[in-house]
Amino acid sequence: MSGEFSTLFYKETLRFWKVGFQTVAAPVLTAVLYLLIFSHVLDNHVRIHDVQYTAFLIPGLVMMSVLQNAFANSSSSLIQSKVTGNIVFVLLAPVSYQNFFLAYVLAAVLRGILVGFFVLVVTMWFAPLSFVAPWWILVFALLGGAVLGSLGVVAGIWADKFDQLAAFQNFLIMPLTFLSGVFYSIHSLPSFWQGLSHWNPIFYMIDGFRYGFFGVSDVSPWQSLAVGGGALLVLSAFTLTMLERGYKLRA
């Protein structure tokens, strides 16, 4: 690690910050709209883990924002650089593939957490929230951001065109996040879907994240940590191999 890493990280951060209205403010607004609509419809009818629905929903929305924005940051930055050709500036430099990976993933985590933080600050006034285990909150936010940031690197490198990236997002990322218990506890699902959810690493990250607020969860936070950490390790190894080989970046 050296000037290369910090510069690439700085550049990636500056990039989204310069268009913060799109990259930070807009997703915060989206999350708040979700909250307003769902809590209006469901708040008086549903309690989960003995928690009022709106309160249950807030951590889910915060985590969803972290995940989606982390993915969006690395994937859109990479595909833009590839399509416009300016990725060449990084490729010409002596930036190691490990530093490349770290810089893109950490900038993605930063944007995810920034958006998540603002979503939390805005939505926490709508329902009584507790913060039973703040460290778990932070750990799962970081972990979730890193997993999706890394997936974003894979998608951004794999996709040649914007519509391929959109397909990746619509057919993989969206189903995985929406079917992970953002809006509900998976205990309320039919057993088939419950079983399926246990194969979704994002479920564990949202469940563990929620544990940090309420101290209750579908599975133990340690198990969630193990699954999330395992997912990050496998994905990182995969992404690093891809980068080392120069897949789609170096002819």
Next chain:
Amino acid sequence: MAVPDAIHIEQVSKQFGALKALDQITLKIAQGEVFGLLGPNGAGKTTLISTLAGLARPSSGRVSVMGFDVQTDYRQARRQLGVVPQELVFDPFFTVRETLRIQSGYFGVKNNNKWIDEILENLDLTSKANANMRTLSGGMKRRVLVAQALVHRPPVIVLDEPTAGVDVELRQTLWRFIRRLNADGHTIVLTTHYLEEAENFCQRVAMLKAGRIVLLDTMQNVLRQVSAHTLRVKFDGSPPASLTFTADAGDGWYAMPFEQFDQVEPILLSLRQSGCIVRDVEIGKPELEDVFIRVMQAGNEASQAV
């Protein structure tokens, strides 16, 4: 230890599917040279530069820059190299100065403002330092590309068509700057379709055709080897049989190649002695373009001359 070549390319081939973009290229460029890579569109110039820069991996063969292998020692190799890409690429999020600072950072160079200012000054970009890249004209974007290649003071500078789409004034500025860099010890490798530029600036050239080097020599030899000076004379009367002129398009002009300038006088003398009256004389210098066209047309014969 011997001084390493600035660039050492050994038996490099590059295959794109069925297409052989580079075919067994071997090329050494010494430190301090100004070297021209010439060839028609699609000859493989950019591909060769890409293998130097690590943007493309050769299918076989080895490449090193200042003695560092571009694959096994890629970090060192890339520090030695500044590449100006052919395509006009830029990052629309940043200003000119931000772009140059970021590029310095990628090379681990900190506090580079003084050198950045100097480059900006030399490329006539100072007034645009804080302009967003998007707002620059094409020629200015090209200058920023040149500036980006220089931020880390690389000993070897490779310019892929640096003067494409650039106005006369900048072209001169650019060449002056490149000359200065060369005088300071930088090795320069460039491609251009303006053969006159190559003729003026390159000490040595390689001509590529369909992925192969068909001619590799010093500029002097290249100009001498295939073409000579041409004496063009306009006269009244018929020339003596001892002189073999080629008649130009019937407008009274005759042409004859010659090697040394001391041959000119005797030619004119024998014209006069046989009663011809000389009306006009021109001396044509050998032009790279003639060589280029001849070599490209007869690629196969010329390749044996390498």
